Amino acid sequence: MRFRNSALGLALILVLLAGAAPATVQQDMARKVTEFRLPNGIQFLIVERHEAPVASFVTYVDVGASNENVGATGLAHFFEHLAFKGTPEIGTTNYAEEKKVLDEMETVFRQILAEKRKVTGPDAQRLEQLNARMDVLQKQADQYVVNNEFVTILEKNGGVNTNAGTGMDATMYFINLPSNKVELWAWLESERLLRPVPREFYKEKLVIMEERRQRTESNPIGRLIEEIQTTAFKAHPYKEPTVGHMSDLAAASATEAMAFHKQYYVGRNITVAVVGDVYPTEIKALAEKYFSPIPEGEMSGRAVTEEPKQMAEKRISMQDPSQPVVVLCYHKPDIRHPDSAVYDAIQDILAGGNSSRLHKKMVKEEKSALFVGAFPGFPGTKYPNLFLFFGIPNQNHTNEEMEKGIIAELERIKNEPVSAEELAAVQTKATVNLYRQLMSNGGVALQLAYYQVMTGDWRNLFTAIDKIQKVTPADIQRVAQECFVTSNLTVGTIVHAQAQN
Incomplete structure (x- = not known):
């Protein structure tokens, strides 16, 4: 049955490559989405896919690290861990x-x-x-305590790839089950949203603090990235680490975590996507039965503090006996901006794989870089963020070469229009990549929930291809000239102390 799903996705991609109108394909897919909203505000999105007796469930909560207060960083990520600890009936x-x-x-x-x-x-x-x-x-x-009972129940009933993730903008929960276990999912998911218990809170705190040590304190690149965030952002919550500051974690209490849950884990902040061998009428009945008791609450809304325009170049240098690396960051608009697709196109042109400009020049031809890449949405996309470039120098090459090489390509894209052929290749690749994400039930569920929460309407998923196709060489040149300027730049480097001496 898995082959049939893959074959469907592959057929869709081949149709696109053959020149079928993307709008027609998108309209066809959009018509398969059923949506409804409970009186408490929870949004449900359902897509029927009856090729196999399985279903994927994504719960997307509109709260992330950017919603935290000073002195209480890390609570969004903390609660993600607690969501697996059970309820008054599960885990005890x-x-x-x-x-x-x-x-x-x-x-x-x-x-x-x-x-x-x-x-x-x-x-x-x-x-x-x-x-x-x-x-x-x-x-x-x-x-x-009954250890890990929440996940054990899922696994005993055929659940696979149960997971969760916390970012700057939102918190996500993923469950995959046989389709005859839909009611089990509805009960488990609604219970942990409504009645979580901060079980083993102070033991889990030690786990999270160790996670921070491994990813940040003991990781040179992790430390550099954190320093870049606090340097590039001086006002907006994006300056804080998702995992939280160590002192905040040490002082965090279960009482704080439950207050955070009470404020943000409410109906108006929750979107649920269900994709697979399900029927909308069945999901709606279960949603009304199990999810209705969740309080409506207040929407998390958008952060009040806006990052002011950067007026001068910023630089930090971190000495460490590790691999040198250079990171360049430019401020850019959020995902809702009309030029969002243009930034994505620029990323593909410059750093989208082995055929990209930076890879071909710096890795293949000059052999100055071990690796060079870019990411146009750091550390989140809900608010104005950073277009991040990074380069790792090869042996006998330097950070200075990495920076000059990246900036040279940025100047080129600012001053020379991209050819129609290169842009067409990027647009085709972007279109195929997006549809590949829609080949699995989980991929569809995640994308629908993401677009609903981040852009305010899941339908924007199906207009994304149109926006990519409408990007022109003039758009790319205009946006590059606006964004990639020295006064908008933050540079961070790891300098090998011994090599420098």
Whole structure:
């Protein structure tokens, strides 16, 4: 059955390459989407695909790291972890007794924080006593925990690739199940959205702090990227790390996490996409039964703080005994901007694979770079963001060569119109890549939910190809001239200290 799905997608791609009108294909696909919204605001998007008895479910919550407050970074990512810890019925042997212990842990942790924050400094003996009590309570709470029961239930019922992700703009949850287990999904998903329990919160905190150490503190490129964010953005929440600052993680409490959940995990911030061997009437009945109790709440909305226009070039240099690297960032508009497709085309022309300009020149011809690439939406797309370029120099080559090589290609695209042939190849590639994402149930579900949350309308998924096809050489030149200017540039480098000496 998997072959049949792949064959359908391949046939679609071949039709496109043969010159079929993209608008016709998109209209055909858009007509297969059924949508409805519950009274509490939850948006459901359903696509029937009966080739195989399976279905994919994506829950897209319109809250990410950019919604966090100063001093409380990392909560969006933290709650993603908690969403797998269960509910009053899932993940525990006796929730009534467990809750007593969890409540006392919160009381003790508040006392620990208060002691640490004393102006005169903490009482070491008192702090030791509180930490010892916390350890005892954690062991008591552990006695009630059924480890990983949420995922185990899914796996025992044929669930695969259960996962989640947190970004600057949103938090996503993915589940794949046999289609005769749709009601099980509806119950599990609605329960963890409505009644999550911050089970093992303080143990999970240690996991997340270790995740930060591995990805940032112990990773030179991770440290550089974090420094670039805080340098390029001076006002907007995009300057903060998704995983959170270590001090914020250390001070985070289960009470804070649950308050974050109460504010943002509400109906008006939730979009659910279901794609596969399902029927819209069935999904609607289950949605009304299981998801209706979720409170409507207030929409997360958009961040109030806007990043001011950058007026001068910014540079940072980080010494580290590791592989040198250079990163160049230019401010650019958000995904809703009319030129969004133009930026995507520029990325494909400059760094979209082995046939791109930067790869051919710097990796193949000059052999100055081990790798060179670009990403036109860092660290998110909901708000104005960064067009990021990076280069890793080959042996006996330097960061300076990487920067000069990238800027030379940027100047070329600013001053020389892209040929019709090169642009046509990029447009065809972009079209094929988008439709490849729609070959699987999970891909369709993710794209529908993404466009609904990020752009306000899932239909924009099916107009994306039209926008790509309408990009002209003049558009590319105009946007490049507006964006790739020195006053809009932030440069970050890792310099090998020993080599420099």
